[in-house]
Amino acid sequence: MxxxxxxxxxxxxxxxxxxxxxxxxxxxxxxxxxxxxxxxxxxxxxxxxxxxxxxxxxxxxxxxxxxxxxxxxxxxxxxxxxxxxxxxxxxxxxxxxxxxxxxxxxxxxxxxxxxxxxxxxxxxxxxxxxxxxxxxxxxxxxxxxxxxxxxxxxxxxxxxxxxxxxxxxxxxxxxxxxxxxxxxxxxxxxxxxxxxxxxxxxxxxxxxxxxxxxxxxxxxxxxxxxxxxxxxxxxEELSETLYLEDSEIVLVAYGTTSRIVKQAIEDLRDEGIKVGLVRPITAWPFPYSKIQNLNTNVNSILVVEMSKGQMIQDVLLGNKNQKNIFFLGRTGGMVPSIEEVKGKVKEILRGEANEYSL
Incomplete structure (x- = not known):
């Protein structure tokens, strides 16, 4: 090695x-x-x-x-x-x-x-x-x-x-x-x-x-x-999950964005906020089952991408109207920050965030 x-x-x-x-x-x-x-x-x-x-x-x-x-x-x-x-x-x-x-x-x-x-x-x-x-x-x-x-x-x-x-x-x-x-x-x-x-x-x-x-x-x-x-x-479907057992909000992200999201999750959990992660490793085949089978405590899903919202459509397909869906995206070469992710989660918890709509 x-x-x-x-x-x-x-x-x-x-x-x-x-x-x-x-x-x-x-x-x-x-x-x-x-x-x-x-x-x-x-x-x-x-x-x-x-x-x-x-x-x-x-x-x-x-x-x-x-x-x-x-x-x-x-x-x-x-x-x-x-x-x-x-x-x-x-x-x-x-x-x-x-x-x-x-x-x-x-x-x-x-x-x-x-x-x-x-x-x-x-x-x-x-x-x-x-x-x-x-x-x-x-x-x-x-x-x-x-x-x-x-x-x-x-x-x-x-x-x-x-x-x-x-x-x-x-x-x-x-x-x-x-x-x-x-x-x-x-x-x-x-x-x-x-x-x-x-x-x-x-x-x-x-x-x-x-x-x-x-x-x-x-x-x-x-x-x-x-x-x-x-x-x-x-x-051939592959994915990574974190903290899904007790999460109330689940974040979905891939690639570099998932690294940012992971740190935000650790910070939020240190504050007592129960958040988890679904990270697709294969975008196709997409891990729909991970979205479909979230525990009953989860009431919201936040999708974070470096786009205007493309993967979110697969999350919507997997969700089947079970959970509230929210979105945070940056585009044009801009990268979402840890603070932006944490802020969006807290907005959702306060009821101040708008749900995503097609």
Whole structure:
């Protein structure tokens, strides 16, 4: 076991290499630039290939090709760059190709700014591209968790033949934290019989495609994809909870925001205010059951995000009109403070906060 101090973006690259990533295709955009920079330096030393593509669109189509050959492959970008990749992501989903996609979120819409944000939640959890599809979405809160979930992401991508999205905000990409690295990371042995590796004249060629001109065949394909999504929802949902046994108010937050919320919770509990936490680690599949099964003492849920309110819609779906829902959001690169979170909780307790409405 080794312990090192490393920047979040570089930890993503290191994790990818440890996971056996053999190809990276990307394009520079702040605040994820350290990741392709790291991969350009380190991937070739580990038997891999790095290409800075001429655009984000080119990068995602290179991912399609390399994934089709059976390689472990990754791309990364930040919000507007991920938007440009959406058509290619939809094609990759349709062709059932495993890969890892990293979005280090910045403020928007449009070019927005380079400060951190969580306003790409809809883009990640609702597919983003055209057609009916989902993909697993991880929302780590620390550099260590980011490192671990990148490795897990490659495994999940191969297991289900699906792209996996690592959704982090710009703070996690830019901060430096100590992480522990194991001596080795065994890889699951998954035979990719579907890959276009060459036939050696021993079998018929594999064909990778997302085009189904027969509507009945396309419907069958979509139905099969959604059967796979049901398995992912059962097997791959992840979340963290704190103090749910005695809480009267539950806070829901992910990523960097959850770290702020955790400190606010500790401060409030020191004051005798019973608050708890639900932290989605997978934004899709979302941990709806954690919201649905809160104890009867809970009368209010406060959702805290670096957005105008995107995850709150999943909380509303999970809540099913059981509890009062409140919202605290900052946007445009602004980050909610511990004092703002504590103040909002006290507003709710005093009956001075307005409930959230769509």
């Amino acid at each position: 080794e312990k090192i101090l490393i920047k979040g973006n570089e930890a993503i690259g290191l994790a990818a290499i440890k996971a056996g990533c053999k190809a990276f295709f990307g394009y520079p955009i702040t605040p994820q630039n350290e990741l392709p920079e790291y991969m350009s330096r380190e991937l070739s030393k580990n038997g891999g290939v790095f290409i800075q593509a001429e655009s984000e669109i080119a990068a995602i189509n290179m991912v399609y090709g390399a994934a089709g050959c059976g390689a472990r492959v990754m791309t990364s970008s930040s919000s507007p760059g991920i938007a440009l990749k959406q058509e290619g992501i939809s094609y990759i989903v349709g062709a059932e190709l495993p890969c890892v996609i990293v979005n280090v979120m910045r403020g928007g819409p449009g070019l927005g700014g380079i400060q951190p944000s969580q306003a790409d939640y809809f883009q990640g959890t609702r597919g983003g591209g055209h057609g009916d599809y989902y993909m697993p979405v991880y929302t780590p809160a620390t550099v260590q968790e980011t490192f671990d979930l990148v490795i897990k992401g490659f495994q999940v991508a191969d297991r289900y033949r699906t792209p996996v999205l690592i959704l982090v905000d710009g703070i996690i990409g830019q901060i430096m934290e100590a992480i522990e690295i194991k001596d080795s990371y065994p890889q699951e042995e998954i035979k990719k019989e579907w890959a276009t590796k060459g036939t050696n004249r021993e079998r018929k060629p594999n064909i990778i495609n997302s085009l189904f001109l027969n509507p009945e065949k396309l419907e069958e394909h979509n139905d099969r994809l959604f059967e796979k999504y049901e398995i992912i929802k059962r097997e």
